[in-house]
Amino acid sequence: MSCSTRASRRASSVALVLAAVALTRGASAQETDLEVPAAPPAPAAPAAPAAPAAPAAPAAPLAPSALEDRVRALEAAAAASPAPAPAPAPATEVPTTVRVEREPSLTGGLTGPLGLVFSGYVQGQYEHNPISEDQLQQGGVLLNQDRFLVRRARIRVDRAWTWASTAIEVDGNTVRGPSFGLRRAEVSLLWRNPNRDLPPYLRLTGGLSEIPFGYEMTESPRARFFMERSAGSLALFPGEPDVGIRLSGGAGFFRYAIAALNGEPIDDRPGRVAGDPNAAKDIVARFGVDTKPHEKSRVAGGISFLTGKGFHAGKDATKNGVVWRDLNENGSVDSGEITAVPGTAATPSQNFSRWAFGVDLQGSLDTPIGKTRLYGEIFVAQNADRGFLVADPIATGSDIRELGFYAGFLQEIGRYAVVGFRTDHYDPNADVFDKRRGKLIPADATVHTYSPMIGAILPDRVRLLLQYDAIVDSLARDSSGVPTDLKNDRITFRLQGEL
């Protein structure tokens, strides 16, 4: 055997092994949230031989001579095989499973049997809030907020085919005691864009999935550097997912998503009761653009709206009863202190209209020190607060108008650090009043939050983040009884690790 032949064979052997490793890594790069890029059957076909070659992956550390021996053995086995014909058959099946795009800053996950992609992450954190007290509120709610907790521990399984994809994700946390819940359970039919960098032309998704309103709602908490969404976003949508059906996709720079949802965003923190069990479904949509005017910059934005029906729960009928009112406060039942309380009939539940309209804009630029991101969002809404000061116009007798906006700035410093600042403002009721000397005067219920953030990063592995939330509101009263800022600034240390 000539030296050149041997070299050629060695090269081909190494190439074969590298191809197998590359295929394995490529498969492991399948990621979660994401679009399944079009993997045309034709290019995928060569992957077929890789399936039997997969066991060769452990051979990578072997010496070249050992590799050659192994390749020779494989070649001999292939030559001695009496039935080479069946080989093309599996070649036509493999391309049905396709790769999924990576989510920013995430690991590729782990590819398991049947093309399943397993991924996950853990967010452990320590919070400090000066409003904490070692007391229980009436009803047993713990007032201490200085604590360690697991904010999110999520495991996700994905599988994608040429025309479909399925994802299941579960979440565990200790925010209000240990709990586990379903975070995502969706199945999609897709018409893929041949360009892997673009979303599918059409994607029909059913199940528990994201709510397509604005930017923050669809930004993964895994990728987000700030600890939580802005106050306004948390008020309108206490949780990111909701159950329903969604049509989404894009063509060129255009992006769209339209969803019909139950209207009960599922909060990953337990204890919150869903309040919208009516038959009317919320319609939520976002139309936007996503462009790269320059190879180092990206601009995206969109408009969103939500329209739907909220639910005001009626009350059960009550029976006749008696009430003792200790009018003279002597602790004994005296004449005239027993009062009859006649029963009342049940009151019917009622629906009410709610809507929200928002505009979002994001821009990013690759600078010499790292990527710079600037983004923001503004919305107006009516009766749409479901998390902060829950809107119920049936109970209050008037519609409740909300306004919120935020702006965020993020600067990556090399590969290992990031700094950021976000300011968000949320007014849960533009028509709130305060009482002074018996007169109602207009008041401001806006909550302003200023959040500097800094983080150290081991790319695709670990993040250590520190965020300070300076919250300016009107939830306390000063020595004159006038609403003033409550001392409730919050500081959070978070360590996030990828699976």
Place this chain on the structure above:
Amino acid sequence: MGRGLAIVLAIGALVASLALSLFACSGEPSETGLGEPLRLRAAAFKAGDLPASAAMYPSVTSFETASTVVRPGQTEKGLLGRASPDAVAIAIRFADVGSGYWVFPVDGPDPQNNGELIWQTVADFGVDVAPGLHALRVVAVDGAGVAGPARDLSVCVTPPVPDNLNACDPRTKPPAAVLSLSWDTAVDLDLVIVAPDGRIVDAKHPRTVAPPPPGPSTGGADANANANANAGVFDRDSNGGCVIDGVQREDLVFQTRPAPGSYLVYASLFDACGKGAVHFRFSLFESAAAVDPKLQQLVESITKQGVLLPLEASGGARLGTFVTEVTF
């Protein structure tokens, strides 16, 4: 990587110091005040003494309540009054106990009182307020935070054991004896006493002496009066039927010296109410001479403690756990 980390640490320190210096001291603390002897609903708690000044206004012109007697743990006691028209808020606290005061805004003018501003609030009281006389002190506060003169209202906080208000007025004679059982868990625990005549007395059978039969008196009015006067009477069935009242104390009160003999004391766990072990304490209080020999006061003379487990709940089928024997 080392340089990147150095930059991160430097910027982190800068951001953290800026943030802390700018915001760490911002805002008004707002404690719940759950540990205070006086707690107001819909009011803000402030640590420290009441704001004070030598100014004559704003002033509290009226301070009223339905009763000046306060039970430890009492809830929803109404406090109301009026203030001069320049007031915007009322601040209130116990003059001698507690670590802070409460602030709440005044209401509208009262046309029947020259436009003085009405104020009213609802107060709860802690279970551990020291018995005796205390002053509730209020001041009115104007828009600039300036307080006017203080106004006091004396209230009598009763002890946990019935004493006929002797703690507030020593001239009032206390009961001759009180057998008291208290416990620490929200269970239905009963004090059971076996009287010298064998009569079993508990919250369901609350008298040591049978009430006189209805109809014409056979022994005369004096005999009935004596029987009632010598009778020991239960004050309550605490947590009866697991309807939790938060008192967790039952007392057998003798206004006069009990009939002589041995009284057997039992603690009967009627229902554990889904709770765990309960620690109980039995006490005998007897009337004794105070510092001034002409006056009397209740003195704790016997105490016994114990623990009951949920499996000892009997639904009243047994007398319960024997605690002690009291002899008069």
